[in-house]
Structures are given as C-alpha cells and as structure tokens.
Amino acid sequence: MSETIPTVGRLPVVGSALEVGSDPFDFLEGAAAEYGPVFRVSIPGLSFVCYADAKLVERALVTERDRYRKDDRERDLLGGFLGEGALTARGERWERGRRQVQPAFTPGRIAAYAEEMVGQTERVVGEWADCEVIDVHEEATRLTLSIVASTMFGLDSLEEAGTIAERVDAITDRFAPSRLPVEIPLWAPTPANRRYRRAAGDLEEIVDRLIDRREPGDEDLCATLLSAMEAGEITESEVRDQLLTVLLAGHETTAVALTYTLASLATHPAEYDRVAREVRSAGELSARTDLPRTDAAIREALRLYPPSYLLFRQTERSDTVAGYRIPPDTRVVCPQWAIHRDPRYYDAPTAFRPGRWSKDRERPDFAYFPFGGGKRACIGRRFALLELRLAVASILRSVDLEATPDTEPSPTPALTCRPDGPVPLRVRR
Template sequence: MFGTDACMIAHPDAVQRVLLDDHEAFGKGEVLTRNLADAMGEGLFVSGGDQWENQRTQVQPAFYRKQLHTYVPEMQSTAAETVEQWRDGMVVDVNDTMTATTMDVLGRTLFGVDVRENPIVSEASDAILTRFDTSRFWSFLPDRLPTPTNRRYRRKLDKLQQFVDDLARQRRQQDPENRGDDLLSLLVGFVEAGDLTVDELRDNMVTFLFAGHETTALGLTYTLLCLAQHPDRQADLQAEVDAVCDGRVTAGDLPELERLEHAIDEALRLYPPVYMFFREAKRDVTLQGYDIPAGTTLVLPQWAVHRDPAWWDDPETFRPERFDGDAGRPEYAYFPFGGGPRHCIGMRFARMEMKTVLATLLDEYSFELVSDPDPDLIASTNLKPGGPIEIALDVR
C-alpha cells in the first residue's frame, strides 16, 4: 500500500520475538517516524538508538512506583470533581467526560498546570488526532500539502509548542529547590545539565500530552461501557471498593482492588485503545517459517490477537475472571501496552489512573448503558467510538 510492503503478525510467539526476544532487528519504521516527525520527532515515542535509550533512562524516574504514588491524590481529586458535577438520573457521554478528566489529571500530575485554563492543549490534541486519523485518506497525504486539515494541524501544533516552551521557561526561572519532581521539572533539569536539548524537552512534553490522555480516556470509556452492561459486575466491584477504601481511594488501596484491575484488563482486551503496533524489519528475518525482507512494515494487531479463540475462551464475552490466575496462554496473547524494552513508559501511570478514577466513580454511582450496546468503532490513531457512549447515573 502506497509503495510499502506490509505483513500482519498475529501469533503471540512472533509478537514476542518482534517486541522482546529479537527487538534490535526491528525499528519504529519510516512510515511512523515520517508522519510524526514534526510533532514529536525528538521525543521518546519516535526517537531510536542511543537517543531513545538516553531519554528513556532520564525520564524513567518520573514513572517509578514511589513517584507514581504521589500522583494518586491529584487523580482522586480530579475524579471527585467530575463526580461533583453529576446528579442522579443524568445521562453522561462517557468518552467526552473521561477525555476531560484524563487531560486534567495529566496537566496536574506531570506538568503542574491546569490545562483547563488554556484550550490550546485540547485543541492541538484534536488537530493532531485528526491529522493522523488513518480512517481518512488525508492522513496519507504529505504534511506540505496545504489542505485544511494540514493547515489547522500546523497552526495548532505551533501554538502547542510555544505553550510548552513557555512552561519550560517559567520552570527554569524557579529556584531548583522549589520546582518539585514532576516530569517537567526533571526534563528542565536535564536541559540545564546538558543531557537533553531544548527540542528533545519540547517533543517529549508534546509526546506525553498527546499520547498520555486519549488512550487512558478510551480505556476508562470502554471499561465503563462493559460495566454498564453488567450490573452484577458493578455490584461486585462496589463491594470491593467499599471493603478496601475508607471513603477515598489512596495509593495504598490500589493493589488490593484486584477485581477492579481484572475488569480493566478485560476491557482492554476487548477494546484495546492502541489496536495495532507498527515495526519495520531492519534486516531479513524469518518469523513462524515465513521470510520477511528488510524494509517490510510489520503490523501487530492487538485487536485480532486479543480476540483469537486459540488463546481466549468465548473471546467476545466480558469475563474479568479470566485474568484471575495463570490461564496457560502465551504471554503475548495480551499486549495492550506493547512489550519489550519499548513498552509504554506510562503503563503504570495509566493503570493507576484508571483504577483511581473508576474506584471514585463506583463509590458514588451505578451505571446503566442507554446507548448502543455494540457501538460503531473507528480505526483511527486509536480505537475510538464512532458515536456517543452514554450511561445513565444512579446514585448509590
């Protein structure tokens, strides 16, 4: 397609080889890096080799478990503010609500700002997602073509990059002892020490703003979609939240919310927000007996692997208990956050956020689905609902 040879890799053993066992033989690929070069070309998501390894090492402390625990109060407060706006009997568009919630969490925890005060973050995110919406033909057109989508993308991206530069400049002006230890402060410190360039700081900030909120919002949306269709599951989770949390979920509570974690796992299996990964073979390789020439684009589809009956009994059904214990399936029959050295650095952050938000919502409300139980889905940059997913709220 468009001059690129591609091969779909849908066996867990082959997925494991590409992402983990022989990962050095596979790169991000020219298709991905070319499209995202303007927005985040010097950031973790797109960079490779020594540049990626250096950045990953430096950014990792912001995502250590101990550091992540300090973010939970802000996650809980943001979710509580969402709940305060709800009323018994209201009908809520879940994806819109969860998108606003996760954007707010990201701004508060990683960057120390209230993104609600500046619409450029959400506007730029929307422009980037529209520009790379693979369900639309324009996502395959060069950036230099002056289409309306490209012009809006370029305009909003310029404003977002200026916003990020301003944030970094303000942080540099603060006393290092009073900056805090969020991601922005860490990156500013690395720039001052000469370990990161200004471009690398900017592109990593854009990377986390862009990639860090929509995927988590979609994970929350699809978990609520599943729970809203299963009142018995909701009741089980509410009982768990009542037993574990003392009116307000804390970081210490999260490991004990095991059934809630299984429900999230199952929703991510059925509706993986990132529904396929791309890699490119750097050299000739053989996978499952098939010869793959160098330069071939490899497509690793979570959607197909997560619903393959070879690995999953009754794969179309929401059954969280399938994650309770070792089911004997291959490890890479499930990979919503990727795998290997380049697995999503924000995986723990996203999981903690989803558990914190859902526990806060379940503590106050029950949900009933009032929209289509089998919603249309759009294979865009992420797996997005094609229309509103609406739930009716029932105060507990």
C-alpha cells in the same frame, strides 16, 4: 522455506484498500483467521506484513529485537510534531530521553501520584448532576488531562483542557482511514493535513505556556527535565518534545481505556455490581488498595479495546518467521486488536468477561500486549494502570452509571482506538 507471503485481496491498483476501508477491525480479525499468522496487506502507498501470532510478536519485540527497529513511517508521520520524544526518538537520543523521563515513573513516584489521581477524579465527578447524561469519553478526557497537568506539570488547574482536547481530536483524526484508504503524505494540502499542522502548532504553544506557569521547586517531570536542560544534559527542544509526548500519549490512551471500561461495565450490570461492591467496601484509596475485580475489568476492557491497536516495526535485517523470509526494510505490523480477540487464546473472545483473568489458563506472553512490549514498552504503563483503577474506583464509589440505548461504543481506528462519537451514560446519585 517459502518466499511467497500470502497477500490479502489482490485487486489491481487498490490491493486490500476496499476491505480495509469497509471495516479495519473486522478486516484484521478476518485476515488472521483466513490467511494464518503471517500475511501481507497492500493499499496504495503502503504495504506491510502482519504478524498475527503471539509468538511472532514476541520474536519481533523481544527475542529477535535486534533484527527490528521502530517503523520509519511512524517517525515520518509524528516526528515533525513530537520530535525526539519517547515515542519517536531513535538510538542514543531515545536512550538519553528515557533516562531523563524515567524518574517520573519509578514505583515510588507513581505511588505518590495516587492522592492527586483520586482528588482530581472526585473533583470531576462532583460536577455531575443526578440524572444527567454525560459523554463519558469527554469527561474521561477532561479528567486524564487534569491528572497529567497536576502530576507531570505541577499545575493545580488546566484552563486549556478544552482546547487541548480539540487539538488532539484533529491530530488523531488525521490517521482515521477513509472508505478508500490511500496513504496521503503530510505535505499534501488536504483539509485533514491542514488541521493536523495547525493543531500541532497550537499544542506546542500550549506546552510552552504550561512550562512557564509551573511553580519552581516541584518534583514533577517538567521540573526534572528543566533541571536536566540547565545542566546541559538535554536541549530545550528535547524538553518540549518529551512533554508534548507525555501530554498527548499520557492522557489520550488512558481516556480511551477509561471510557471503554466504564461503558463495558455499565452495559454488563452483573459485572458492574461486582466492581461497585468491591470499591465501596475498600476503604481509603491508595496505590496499595487491593482491587482485584476492578483490575480484571480494566484488563478485559484493554483486551477488547486496546487504545493502541496496531504496533509497527521495520526489519533491520532479514528474518524467517513461520517459514517465510522477511527481507530487510519490510514494514511489520503486530495487531493487538486481532491477537486480543483470537479464539486460540481466549474463549468467547468478543465477550466482556473480566472473570477470565482469575482462571488458570496458560497463554503466551504476547497474547495480551496493550502497552507494547520489549525494550520500548510504554514507560507510562504502571502510571496508566494506577490512574485507571483509582479513577474507576473513585467514580463508582461516588455515583452509579447507567447505560442508555446509545451507550454501546463504536471504536474507530484513528491514531488510537477511540470511540467514533459520544458515549452517553446516565448519572445516578
């Protein structure tokens, strides 16, 4: 057993900062190819070990999960905002919160959301004019916010959608790397930190207003949590924390995934035509509608552009992986981005090829994990996948979307793998 984990870039003081700052995504792919499945990355203020291998990710998330916990850094960065929500809570509070949120995400409840998902999509698409060039990321954000508001909060309209999107931009941009990435604590009075704190406060106030506006008697997540609060099972602050988490994570990651799916299809006309033909011959859209080509396109977009591109853990106890001893309290990163593009698991790994999912090829389970995995896998996974397939189907059966010379999205590694600017598509009716 070796004690020395290979370290990427050993420059004095700055470590790997220059390489990470130049192109974080390229850095992850290159480091995995050069250093193997386990390597260390250091930048000023932060050091972690990367598990760039599907079997090692499975070990950290499933088979040896008792040796690992959620990374303390995640709670330090987001806990002040999301409190005891599903993303940041620990231990018994997480278990209790999960039990309270679960009823909103059962298969039966998710199927019941289908009509609302289709209706909200048709409303947004109905506002697009023939020959108009839309920013598909902006429109996807508006749509997913509307769907969260209607299904989780029981609201028919969301006049705060623009404000929420702006505040979420400030939250996510706080985590975008600089050219010389240095881990800056949240208490430091930087412009990004000030914007983050203002945005977090504004979103808390918006959630309070959404709670006040909801109609009594609705069977949505908000109603479920308020009933649990009235029964003394959870506190008022826990209700707000869960709803904040759903509002942020429930729309942002899905908007990003929808953006990349539509942009990838528009820039690959043959794939676009296959999906368009399928959805236009599918009949009424529901949770049961069979859309295999659509599902494959979404799956492929999530492979190439996973909204959550890094998953963080921390060792509770020591572990031995790939011949290296990983001491307790070591930060561990499981990189969806690098593993999803690893040639060991995928032919032509950087190509958009939805057809790869219809072929019989054995891959390790965690060669693909856009929603995480194990005990703390994303509780909204089925909701998000249904929302994506119904949104894509509703859009492409109503309009054609054409790529422009500027359509190719350029991902940026902020809190999510969101585009670094507008993603234009031309609407044809």
